[in-house]
Amino acid sequence: MAKEKPSPRGRRRHHGDNRVTIDDVAKEAGVAPITVSRALNTPDKVSSKLRARVDQAVTSLGYVPNLIAGGLASAGTRVIPVVVPSLSILTFIEVVHGIQQTLEDAGYQVLLGSTDFDLDRETSLIDSVLGYSPSGVILTGLKHNDSTVQRLKTWGRPVVEIMELGLPCIDMNVGVDNPRAGACMAQHLLDRGYRRIAFLGVGMARDYRARQRFEGHREVLAAAGVESDLLFTSEEPSSYAAGRRVFLEALAARPDLDALHFANDNLAAGAILEANRQGIRMPDDIAMGSYLGLSLGEHLSPTLTTVSVPRFEMGVEAAKLLLERLEGRPPSQPRIDIGYRLIAREST
Amino acid sequence: MAKEKPSPRGRRRHHGDNRVTIDDVAKEAGVAPITVSRALNTPDKVSSKLRARVDQAVTSLGYVPNLIAGGLASAGTRVIPVVVPSLSILTFIEVVHGIQQTLEDAGYQVLLGSTDFDLDRETSLIDSVLGYSPSGVILTGLKHNDSTVQRLKTWGRPVVEIMELGLPCIDMNVGVDNPRAGACMAQHLLDRGYRRIAFLGVGMARDYRARQRFEGHREVLAAAGVESDLLFTSEEPSSYAAGRRVFLEALAARPDLDALHFANDNLAAGAILEANRQGIRMPDDIAMGSYLGLSLGEHLSPTLTTVSVPRFEMGVEAAKLLLERLEGRPPSQPRIDIGYRLIAREST
DNA sequence: CTGTTAGCGCGTTCAA
DNA sequence: TTGAACGCGCTAACAG
Numbered sequence: 001m002a003k004e005k006p007s008p009r010g011r012r013r014h015h016g017d018n019r020v021t022i023d024d025v026a027k028e029a030g031v032a033p034i035t036v037s038r039a040l041n042t043p044d045k046v047s048s049k050l051r052a053r054v055d056q057a058v059t060s061l062g063y064v065p066n067l068i069a070g071g072l073a074s075a076g077t078r079v080i081p082v083v084v085p086s087l088s089i090l091t092f093i094e095v096v097h098g099i100q101q102t103l104e105d106a107g108y109q110v111l112l113g114s115t116d117f118d119l120d121r122e123t124s125l126i127d128s129v130l131g132y133s134p135s136g137v138i139l140t141g142l143k144h145n146d147s148t149v150q151r152l153k154t155w156g157r158p159v160v161e162i163m164e165l166g167l168p169c170i171d172m173n174v175g176v177d178n179p180r181a182g183a184c185m186a187q188h189l190l191d192r193g194y195r196r197i198a199f200l201g202v203g204m205a206r207d208y209r210a211r212q213r214f215e216g217h218r219e220v221l222a223a224a225g226v227e228s229d230l231l232f233t234s235e236e237p238s239s240y241a242a243g244r245r246v247f248l249e250a251l252a253a254r255p256d257l258d259a260l261h262f263a264n265d266n267l268a269a270g271a272i273l274e275a276n277r278q279g280i281r282m283p284d285d286i287a288m289g290s291y292l293g294l295s296l297g298e299h300l301s302p303t304l305t306t307v308s309v310p311r312f313e314m315g316v317e318a319a320k321l322l323l324e325r326l327e328g329r330p331p332s333q334p335r336i337d338i339g340y341r342l343i344a345r346e347s348t
Numbered sequence: 349m350a351k352e353k354p355s356p357r358g359r360r361r362h363h364g365d366n367r368v369t370i371d372d373v374a375k376e377a378g379v380a381p382i383t384v385s386r387a388l389n390t391p392d393k394v395s396s397k398l399r400a401r402v403d404q405a406v407t408s409l410g411y412v413p414n415l416i417a418g419g420l421a422s423a424g425t426r427v428i429p430v431v432v433p434s435l436s437i438l439t440f441i442e443v444v445h446g447i448q449q450t451l452e453d454a455g456y457q458v459l460l461g462s463t464d465f466d467l468d469r470e471t472s473l474i475d476s477v478l479g480y481s482p483s484g485v486i487l488t489g490l491k492h493n494d495s496t497v498q499r500l501k502t503w504g505r506p507v508v509e510i511m512e513l514g515l516p517c518i519d520m521n522v523g524v525d526n527p528r529a530g531a532c533m534a535q536h537l538l539d540r541g542y543r544r545i546a547f548l549g550v551g552m553a554r555d556y557r558a559r560q561r562f563e564g565h566r567e568v569l570a571a572a573g574v575e576s577d578l579l580f581t582s583e584e585p586s587s588y589a590a591g592r593r594v595f596l597e598a599l600a601a602r603p604d605l606d607a608l609h610f611a612n613d614n615l616a617a618g619a620i621l622e623a624n625r626q627g628i629r630m631p632d633d634i635a636m637g638s639y640l641g642l643s644l645g646e647h648l649s650p651t652l653t654t655v656s657v658p659r660f661e662m663g664v665e666a667a668k669l670l671l672e673r674l675e676g677r678p679p680s681q682p683r684i685d686i687g688y689r690l691i692a693r694e695s696t
Numbered sequence: 697c698t699g700t701t702a703g704c705g706c707g708t709t710c711a712a
Numbered sequence: 713t714t715g716a717a718c719g720c721g722c723t724a725a726c727a728g
Contacts, residue, residue, distance in 0.1 A: 019721095021720095021721060021722085022721065022722060022723095023721080023722095031698080031699090032698070032699050032700080033699095033721090033722075033723090034698080034699065034700085034722090034723070034724095035697090035698065035699075037722065037723060038697090038698085038723090041723085045697070045698095046697070046698085047697060047698090050697085050698085064475050064476070064478060064479055065479050065721090065722080066420075066479055066481070066720085066721050066722070067476070067479035067480050067722095068416055068419045068420045068425060068479070068480055068481050068720085068721080068722090069420050069704090069720065069721030069722040069723090070721075070722050070723070071416045071704090071722090072414075072416045072417050072420050072704050072705070072706085072720085072721080072722070072723090073703080073704055073721075073722040073723040073724075074704085074722080074723055074724075075704070075723095075724095077416060077480075079459070079480075087441070087444065087445040087448055087449075088445060090438075093435070093441050096435065096460075097435040097436055100435055100460055100462060101435075101462070104461065104462065109429075109459050109460070109461065109476075109477065109480075110459070110460045111427070111457050111458070111459055111460075112444075112448055112457070112458045112459075112460045113452065113457065114448060114449070114452070127412050128412070128415075128457075129457065130412060131412055131413050131414055131415035131416070132415050132416060132425075132427075132457075133414065133415075133416050239643060240643055240644060240647045241643070241647070244647070269644075269647075270647060273647040273648065273649065274647070276624075276649055277649055295587060295588055295589070296588060296617075296644075299588045299589070299592070299617075299618060299621040299622070300621065301621065301624055301625055367705095369704095369705060369706085370705065370706065371705080371706095379714080379715090380714070380715050380716080381705090381706080381707095381715095382706090382707075382708095382714080382715065382716085383713090383714065383715075385706070385707060386707095386713095386714085389707085393713075393714095394713075394714085395713065395714090398713085398714085413705090413706085414704085414705055414706070415706095416704085416705080416706090417704070417705030417706040417707090417720095418705075418706050418707070419706085419720095420704085420705080420706070420707090420719095420720050420721070420722090421705075421706040421707040421708070421719085421720055422706080422707055422708075422720085423707095423720070697728100698727105698728080699726105699727085699728080700725100700726085700727075700728095701724105701725090701726085701727100702723105702724090702725085702726105703722105703723095703724090703725100704721105704722090704723090704724095705720105706719105706720090707718105707719100707720090708717105708718085708719090708720095709716100709717090709718085709719105710715105710716090710717090710718105711714105711715085711716085711717100712713105712714085712715080712716100
C-alpha cells in the first residue's frame, strides 16, 4: 500500500533488462511472489481464485519465468545433458531422438554433448554440464574415466548409461548385449551353412562395442570349429564408401569367403551396392549379414539380413527410466535389456 | 582471520548439497571470492601469483563452477538453444552437427529443441528456452509466429535463422535459396532433353521449403512451355518406402513421364532401388534427379543426379556468425547464402 | 492456503 | 590489482 519503502535497489539494477519478473506479476495480481511461483509450479496448492488472478496477470504481462533463477533457488534445472560419442553416426542420433522427444514431452530440455569417443573429453564435458545443475544425465557406454564415475555416483541424481549392457553401471542402464548380438549373427550364418565367415568393421579401435560384437562372433565360430579370427578393418569413419573398400579388400585377400558379417548396416549397404555393380550374386557368391536394422536394408537387392536394434525405443526407455526417478515413482528396474531381433532376409 | 562472524546461515542451508563453491576455493587460496571468479573468467586481470594459488585450490578441491549462479549474476549462460522441426530428418541432424561441433569448441552448449513443424510449439519452446538466458538462439526457417519474431527482435541477443534464405530475417540468416535450387534441377532436366517432368515429394503440406523448390521447378518448366504442374505427393514422413510408393503412383498415373524430380535424395533412393528391382532402366526409361547430396546417391546404380547442399557447413557457418557477434567481432555479414551444387550423375 | 524471510552461488559495481 | 557489498529472480523453509 505504501511505496516509500527505501527502494530495494540501493544501486542501479545490474542489467538494463526490462524483462517482467515474478514480482511484477505478483503486484499485478495483488499477491505475494511466492504465490505466483506456486500457482505456476504447483497449481493445486493455490486456491482457484488466486490461481486465476495469477494466470491472468501472467498472460497480460507476458511473463516468462527466469529458469536460471529458479534453478539456482531450487538447486536444479529441468535440463538433461545427453552425452554421445558422435553426432555423425546415425545410431546415436536415433537414440537421442527418442530421448529428446520423451523428455521434451515431459517438460525437460536436452543439452547435447559429444565426446568424439574421447573419455577425457567426456570427463570435462560432464564436469562442465553438471554446472548447470541438471535433473539427471544420460551418457553413452559403461566405460568412463574413474573420476567421471566417482563424480556421478556421489552426485545423487539419476544417471542412465545407454547403448550397452554390462555389470557395473553407475546408476541405471539401458542397452544391448553386444557380444550376444554378434554371436546371434554368427550363429545364423553357421545355421545357413556358411563356413568361411569374416567379420568386417571400421574404426574398431575406438568403437569397443563393435569389438564386443566381434568377440561374440568369434566365440561362436570357434565353438563350431571353423576359422574364427577372420577380421578386416580400417580406421576410417563408417560410411558406404568404407563398406565398399573393406568389402573389396576382404574379397581380394580371401576369395574363398562365403559369408561376411558387417559391423553395421551402412558398411553392408556399401558392399551390396558395390556387389550389384560388379555382378556379384548374393547370397550365392557370397552372403552378407550385419547389425542395426536400418530401413535401407529392406530396400536393397538383395534385402539385407541384419540384427535389428530398436534404437529410438532405447532412447525412449532411457528417458522414461530417468523420468520415473525424477517423478519419484518406484524405479521399476534399473537395467533394461532393449534386445535385438534377427531379421533374416535375402542376403543370407 | 576471525571465525566468530554470526554464521551467515540463519537457518540451515537450503540444500544438503555439499558441492564446493567459490567461497571454499577462496578460503583455500586465501583470497576473496571475487578474485577466484576473476582468476577463472578473466585471468589476465589477476596477478600471476594469485592466479596460481587459485588454480591450485581449484584443482585440489575439485571445484566446478555453478554455471547457474554465474548465469543469474551475469544475466547470461553459455547455452545456445537450437530449434529444428524434426530430429528424424537427416538434413537437420547434419546441420545441428555442424552447429554443435563449432559451438562446443568455443565453449558453448547446445540446447536441443524440436517443433515437429508446428509454429505454436516453436513459440512456446522459444519462450521457455529464453528462460535459460542463453547467449543466442538458432532456429529453423524464416516463418515464425509474430509473437516469436517480436520477442526475439526485442531480445537483444544474436539470433540466426537457418536452412532458407529470404528477405525479412530477425537478425542473421544462413541458408539456401530453395526456389533457385528447385529451378536448377528443373533446368538440368530440360537441358538433358526431358519434357514430361514430374515433381515428387512427401509431407509438403508442412515442409514449405520443399514447396518452394517445387515453385522454382514449376516456373522453369512453365517458362519452357512444357507441362509444369505435375506433382505427386503424399502426407507421410520422408523415407525410402515413401519414395517407392510415390514413384509407383506417378508411374501408374502417368506412364509417359520421362523424368522425375524428387524433393530429396531419400525419396529418390527408394525409387531407384525399386526401379532396380523392376528392371526399369535409368535414365533410358525414366530419369531421376533430386535434392540434398546424400552420400548414398553416389553408390546407387545408377548414381543419382542431385542438387547438393553443404548441410554440415551450413551449421558451421551459422554457429560462426553467432560466435562473431558474441565475441564482439565485426559482424561481417548478416546473411550467408550457403549455396548448392548440381551434381550430374548417371540417373539423368 | 497464503505470506514472510532468507538465501541459492555467483558477478557487477564501486571503492581502495 | 584486490576487495566489500549487494542483488540477479526465484523458491525452500518456516510461520500463520
